[in-house]
Amino acid sequence: MNRVRIPAIALGALALSLSGAAFGAGQGAKHYRPGAAEVARTQKDFGGGAGEFRFVVIGDRTGKHRPGVFEGAMEKVERLRPDFVINIGDLIEGNTEDLAQLDTEWKEVGAAIDRLSVPFFYVPGNHDLTNEVQRTEWPKRLGADYYSFTYKNALFLVLNTEDPPQPKIARMKLFEQYGGEAMKTVFESLQGDPAKAEALFASDPKLAELAAKIRGSENVAFSVDQVKMVRDALAKNPKVRWTFVLMHRPAWKVDSPAFREIEHMLKERPHTVLAGHFHKYAYEARGGTDYIQLGTTGGIPGGVVDDSAAVDHVMWVSVAEGAPRVSNLKLDGLFGKQGPAAIVRPD
Structure with missing residues (x-):
């Protein structure tokens, strides 16, 4: 029997979870034309339906970032071709009021992000908004520091946990x-x-x-205006199929009346909450909702030596019917068609 050989994407066991749809499987069965009636296949529906999408979430880059890791991650994500990419804060080292230094740092990370051919959404972290100078620079360079958007009937709430910046700890x-x-x-x-x-x-x-x-330095801050933004966004989008909440500091781990109010507003709808900050992966279910703290994408690893939760990765989220499917791709687990020893560059 002749067999068709399909080239490996070299994502290891994670290839099954990506299901091929992210690599252009099409918009469902209407694009399928079998060459013969006896094509050997299961009778499951095709992926890539009109309402489906995939996006990537990027972890912390900074806190003594390791040169080249974030840049390499952007190249690998570009090969995966998600609909878009979003991060959970801390893209620059920050912690300075020197405009020249801030300009250098933003240009460095911007050059890496420009390797993507899909949109990249910015979420502010404590390194990005350490002081009033950085707060002024953010809207000049990037836009709003908290906002919402919808994509294929899913709502995204981007929160700023530094509104205003928290005291810096020495x-x-x-x-x-x-x-x-x-x-x-x-x-x-x-x-x-x-x-x-x-x-x-x-x-x-x-x-x-x-x-x-x-x-005292790990608290979060959400202004009255920011909470109102959340309330308005939820009111304008009452029937979305899923809501994603992204922030830098995991606000559920501290005593925050403002975040408790946001959680109360969200409790009647299916949603997922994503954050970072502590540089190690952590998962918990709260009231049937996934609360996930990402690891790093180039930032200094957190935790103890050999802590498996302190890992460089990106998160792959597939949205179709039902709850989103989350997979985490270790950066050292992805390599290109030239093999694991080759330098990966986007085609």
């Missing part, structure tokens, strides 16, 4: 004062089980003191 001073082991313990506890964290801090006043200082 982590090096805390490192010198409390030591690296205490810093690691507190950060891991704050990202873990809340009950266990509180029990630990109750048993160790020094760790509790350090945790209070860190928490």
Whole structure:
């Protein structure tokens, strides 16, 4: 029997989850023309329907970013050809009021993003909006720092957790004062089980003191106008099939009355919440809703050494019928047709 050999895309086991539709499978069965009645295939519907789409979410780039990682990710994403790309903040190192330095940093990341032939949506992070100078630069260069849009009857809410910017923490001073082991313990506890964290801090006043200082800088801020934007967007789009909420800091991990109000507005509709900031992947289901904290796409890895959740990746989201399907592609798991040792460049 003659067999048709299909060239590998070299995405490993993840190729099945991508289902081929992202690579131009067409708009369903109307484009299918079998050459003979006995074509050997299953009778499932074709992917790529008119209402289907795929998008990519990019993790943190900064916090002592590693040169070339983000750039390589943009090249790999371009080969996947999603409908669009969106990030969850922290594209530049920031933390400066020097306009020349900010210009250099934005041009650097912009050059990498320009490798994409599909739209890229910006979400602000704490490195992007550290101070009032950076807040002024953002709209000049990019546009609104919180907004909404719809695409194929799905609603996207882009939130700004730095509205206004939160106090900057002098982590090096805390490192010198409390030591690296205490810093690691507190950060891991704050990202873990809340009950266990509180029990630990109750048993160790020094760790509790350090945790209070860190928490003071890890809060989120949503202005009254931003909450109104969410309310208006939801009112204008009451019957979308899904709502995606993107932000930088995972607001569900802190005590934020404004975010609780946003969650209350969302509770009657199916939605997914995505964030980053802590440089390691984490998932939790809250009231039947997926809350996902992405890892990095070039930023310094978080967590402990060999922590499998501290990974460079991009998130692939497929939207068709029912709930969105989420797959995470490790950057070191993608390679081009030349093989794993070749330098990947878009065709």
